[in-house]
Amino acid sequence: MSSSTSLPTHEIIYRNARDLILFGDLAPGEAVTINSIVERLDAGVTPAREAIRRLTAEGALYASDNRRLVVPPLTxxxxxxxxxxxxxxxxxxxxxxxxxxxxxxxxxxxxxxxxxxxxxxxxxxxxxxxxxxxxxxxxxxxxxxxxxxxxxxxxxxxxxxxxxxxxxxxxxxxxxxxxxxxxxxxxxxxxxxxxxxxxxxxxxxxxxxxxxxxxxx
The missing domain is CATH 1.20.120.530 (GntR ligand-binding domain-like)
Structure with missing residues (x-):
């Protein structure tokens, strides 16, 4: 996963969360929560929340009908x-x-x-x-x-x-x-x-x- 000691923690967690999507660790349709990012990446709650916010803004996550954030399947x-x-x-x-x-x-x-x-x-x-x-x-x-x-x-x-x-x-x-x-x-x-x-x-x-x-x- 992407990481560098020269980067701030929130950027490292964002990049690692992005890599979970890019490289198949999170499949299309799979739900993503702050807790799941915390557990998978050994991250703090604040950087995990920021990573999810950025990925949602980029369209890599979206809110499904039941308001869960998921990796969006393609239409x-x-x-x-x-x-x-x-x-x-x-x-x-x-x-x-x-x-x-x-x-x-x-x-x-x-x-x-x-x-x-x-x-x-x-x-x-x-x-x-x-x-x-x-x-x-x-x-x-x-x-x-x-x-x-x-x-x-x-x-x-x-x-x-x-x-x-x-x-x-x-x-x-x-x-x-x-x-x-x-x-x-x-x-x-x-x-x-x-x-x-x-x-x-x-x-x-x-x-x-x-x-x-x-x-x-």
């Missing part, structure tokens, strides 16, 4: 909005990141992608969500596009937990590896192909989520 219209937003922003971040990226950084991405694939093979939800997020954000960090990345981060809080469906999908290992395509394009210095790979990666993940939503309906 199909929301997924469509997120598809539009993510495919408009993240491929451009990836293109910017591809400019001047060093071979050692590409090697790191390749190592992370191996961890993504290993988590998929092991049906490890937490590992898949963690390493998939690491792959994208390790790449995006090279863009230095702070405003675009902040917007993309908000989108990930909404869609990230629902990507857990990828782990339970029997045919996932046979899907085209868009991370590998992005890595190959990075090595070739083909910025447009890097953006296209990330675009297709987003579409692939969202299509899988959409299939799950249709099955639930």
């Amino acid at each position: 199909m219209p929301q997924l469509q909005e997120l598809t539009f937003a993510r495919t408009g922003i993240e491929p451009q971040i990836a293109r910017l990141a591809a400019v001047g990226i060093e071979p050692a950084a590409i090697d790191t991405l390749e190592q992370i992608d191996a961890q993504v694939n290993a988590a998929l093979a092991a049906r490890d939800i937490h590992g898949y969500l963690l390493h998939n997020h690491r792959f994208h954000w390790t790449l995006y960090a090279h863009s230095e596009a702070e405003i675009l990345m902040a917007t993309a981060a908000a989108h990930w809080l909404r869609v990230g937990p629902s990507l857990r469906v990828m782990v339970g999908l029997a045919e996932t290992p046979t899907l085209p590896d868009m991370h590998a395509a992005a890595i190959a394009a990075l090595r070739d210095g083909d910025y447009e192909a890097v953006g296209e790979a990330i675009h297709n990666d987003i579409l692939q993940g969202h299509a899988t989520i959409a299939n799950g939503l249709e099955d639930e309906g």
